[in-house]
Amino acid sequence: TSHLLGRIASHEQLGALLAVEPEGALAAARDADARRADGDAGPLVGVPIAHKDIFVTRALPTTAGSKMLAGYLSPFDATVVERLAGAGCVTLGKLNCDEFAMGSANENSAYGVARNPWDATRVPGGSSGGSAAAVAARLLPAATGTDTGGSIRQPASFTGTTGIKPTYGVCSRYGMIAFASSLDQAGPIARSAEDCALLLGAMSGFDARDSTSAERPPQDFHAQMLMPRQGASATRPLEGLRVGIPAEFFPAALAGDVDGAVRAALAELERLGARLVDVSLPRTELSIPVYYIIAPAEASSNLSRFDGVRYGHRAARYEGLDEMYRASRSEGFGPEVKRRIMIGTYVLSHGYYDAYYLQAQKLRRMIADDFQAAFASCDVIAGPVAPSVAWKLGSKSDDPVANYLADIFTLPASLAGLPAMSVPAGFGEGGMPVGLQLIGNYFHEGTLLHAAHAFQ
Ligand code: GLN
Secondary structure: OHHHHHHHHHOHHHOOEEEEOHHHHHHHHHHHHHHHHOOOOOOOOOOEEEEEOOEOOOOOOOOOOOHHHOOOOOOOOOHHHHHHHHOOOEEEEEEOOOHHHOOOOOOOOOOOOOOEOOEOOEOOOOOOHHHHHHHHOOOOOEEEEEEOOOOOHHHHHHHOOEEEEOOOOOEOOOOEOOOOOOOOEEEEEEOOHHHHHHHHHHHEOOOOOOOOOOOOOOOOHHHHHHOOOOOOOOOOOOOOOEEEEEHHHOOOOOOHHHHHHHHHHHHHHHHOOOEEEEEOOOOOOOHHHHHHHHHHHHHHHHHHHOOOOOOOOOOOOOOOHHHHHHHHHHHHOOHHHHHHHHHHHHHHOOOOHHHHHHHHHHHHHHHHHHHHHHOOOOOEEEEEOOOOOOOEOOOOOOOHHHHHHOOOOOHHHHHHOOOEEEEEEEEOHHHOEEEEEEEEOOOOHHHHHHHHHHHO
16 A cells, blocks of 8 residues: 555656545555454455545545535445445545546546556546556556446556446446436456456445345356356367457448457457357447437436535625526536536427437437347457547547547447446557457356456
8 A cells, every 4th residue: 555655646647546545545554454464365455446536435525527526525435435445445545537427538627637657648548537547557456437438448448457347237326426327337447357356346236225226146256257168178268158249340430450459359269269250239320329318418417416505616706596506507517517418408408308318218229129139149249449549638629529439339338238348458559558348248247257357
C-alpha cells in the first residue's frame, strides 16, 4: 500500500485519481495484515484498489466527475465498495471518469483529462479512463469501473488491461450514481482474467437494495475460470469451444491494425482448441441510434434529482425557485451532460415518444433476440472492442458524434444485458494496445473468464 501510494503521488500527471486517502489506506492495510496474521487466507485480503468516482464512499468525496457533486460526501458506501472492503481490499482512492460516466475518452471530466500510460498524448478511453490508466501504469493492481455502453471494455482495450462487464443484475447498482439504469453495470479492470475473476466474485451477488439485482446463488468465478473443459488438454484448453465471429464486427471501416490484431487473436484461440463459426448480428449498426436514444432518455430522468436542493451544487445568485434550478444546473453540469439531458427530454416528449423512444425499445429487443439466434451455434462471440486504438487527446473532443460512433462494438452487448469482456490481444498503430472482445450468454461469465485465462 505504501509503495503504491508513492507511485500514485509521482504519477499525478496521468490524471488517474481524483482523491487519495493515504492515512485511511494505511490503516486498512494494517487491518488486513492483522486479518492475515489471524489466518484469513482470502485472496483479496490486503490488495490495494481504488474505485471509479461513480461509486459513493463515506470516507472519500464522490463527484461522478462532475462539478455538480464537488466535495460531496455520501452518508453510505455503495454495495460494491462495501463488499470489496469486506473481502479485505484496501481502498486507496477514487478514480477519474467522464462526467456521470458519459463519454468514451475521459475528456468529459470536470476535473481534467486522464492520460494513456502507453502514450501520454493519447486518451485512456472512457468513461472508466482513470481506472484503466491507473491499472496500466501499475498504480494499482485492480480497480472498479462501470459499463453502460462500453465504459469498462473500451478503456481496458485502450490500455492493455483486462476488464469484464457482467450480466446486467450480477453486481448491485446500489450506491452507483445512475446514468442509464437499465444498462449500468459494475465490473473490475485488472491485469488479468484471473484477477478479474477474484474481484468479480467479491463484488457480485444478490442485493435486496437494488430492485434489478439478480436473485442467484453466489458465484465462484475463479473456480469456473479454472474448470477444465471436457476433452481439453494442456495444449488445447479450449477444445470444442465454439467461438462465433459476427461479420458485422469486421466492417470496412475497422482500422487495419485492429483487424490484424483481433484476427491474430482469433487464430490463437483456434490453436488453443476453439472452433470458429460464422454468426450474424445484423442490427449491430443500429445499436448506436438505439443506445443514444435510450441512454439519454434514462439519464434525463435520473439527473433530474440534481436540482440544487437536496444535494450538489447550488448557484450563489438567483431570484425565485425556477431560476435557482436553472442557474444551479447550468453551472453544475458540463456540455456533454447537458446535451444528453436535451436529447433525453426530447425523445421522451409527447409526440416524439412513439417515433423515437418506443422504436428504440422495440429494436433493443430485436438486438437481444439476434444474440440468442447467434448463441444457438456458438458458446461465445468474439470481435474487436473498438474500431481503432486510443486516439490523440483533443482529436475528437469537439465532435460528440465521432465519439458515439466509436462505441459500435460495445453497445450491442450492453443493450442485450449480456456479459462481455476485453482481453489484451496485441498492438496496433503507434504501439498502442488492442483488445479482443468476448461476449457470453446470460450468466456465462465463467465461460468468458475461462477462455480469456487460457488465451492469456
Ligand atoms: N461511451 C458511451 C457513452 O458515452 C458509454 C459510456 C459508459 O459505458 N458509461 O455513453
